[in-house]
Amino acid sequence: MTAVRLLIADDHPIVVQGITRFAELEPTLEVIGAAASADALLALLETTTPDVISLDVQMPGMEGPRTVEAVAAAGAPVLLFTLHPIDLAIASLIHAGAAGYLPKSSSLERYVEAIHALHGGGRVLPPELEALLDAPAAKAPSELLTPREMQVFERLVMGETIKEAAFSLGLSVSTVYTYSDRIRTKLGVRTQPELVRYAASWDLDQR
Incomplete structure (x- = not known):
């Protein structure tokens, strides 16, 4: 199986380092870059072609749906990997183009599963998030x-x-x-x- 090329956008070095080290032992995952701010991520997307983007919604420079729309426009599915709980703000980011949501309390094994699901064209949406997607404030x-x-x-x-x-x-x-x-x-x-x-x-x- 060809490794999924992953771009990580997160301002917490421990998260980036943890995923990167895990990927070194996981043949189906390759970390091709990391960005610690929204601006750095958008700049990186001009020169890299990831298969999936892992995005922390609370890092510097994030402007809600506007940033997600710009990131999703690069063509790779976006996974919201964050401490932010499921709410209307997260639902609005799914409407803006993100393909999945996973809390940072998840295991690395579950994280890899989510990355592969998005790479395969699927979505990763917990039932409580699905229930919010029809709320007017999320659109x-x-x-x-x-x-x-x-x-x-x-x-x-x-x-x-x-x-x-x-x-x-x-x-x-x-x-x-x-x-x-x-x-x-x-x-x-x-x-x-x-x-x-x-x-x-x-x-x-x-x-």
């Missing part, structure tokens, strides 16, 4: 909103009032109120702060 707004609703959404999370958004978009105030209500319902949020937090999780508050 990108573009999956839930119409193009016009997205326009209103973006104006609101930029801090514009209903009246200001109506003026910016050339719509009536009552129409924007209607869109605002639809947006909150579809995204599962009730207040403006919740709307802003949702946007921040998808890095949409800076558009």
Whole structure:
């Protein structure tokens, strides 16, 4: 069996060293590089072609779904290997392109199994994570909103009032109120702060 080429993105040297040493004794796994930050990972992906990427979601430079989308765009499946518990934030990273999740409390044998599963085109999703994937807050707004609703959404999370958004978009105030209500319902949020937090999780508050 050809060894799976693994790229590790983790800012904890003990994790990188542990996996690397284990891989030296595991003929089906080859560590071809490591990065300690999101920026270093993206730079490394310009010159390396891993079969699978192991990603710690809490390392420096991580920007949630935006980073995962950029990493997944390299073409290799992404395994979220992290201490972060299963929650909506992890679900949003699966929607952004990650193919699996494994807690760092897992054994190295289970880690290798997960790497091979992803390399074979599978996914590694615990049942409790699968259950979260349909939650509105775990999905990108573009999956839930119409193009016009997205326009209103973006104006609101930029801090514009209903009246200001109506003026910016050339719509009536009552129409924007209607869109605002639809947006909150579809995204599962009730207040403006919740709307802003949702946007921040998808890095949409800076558009």
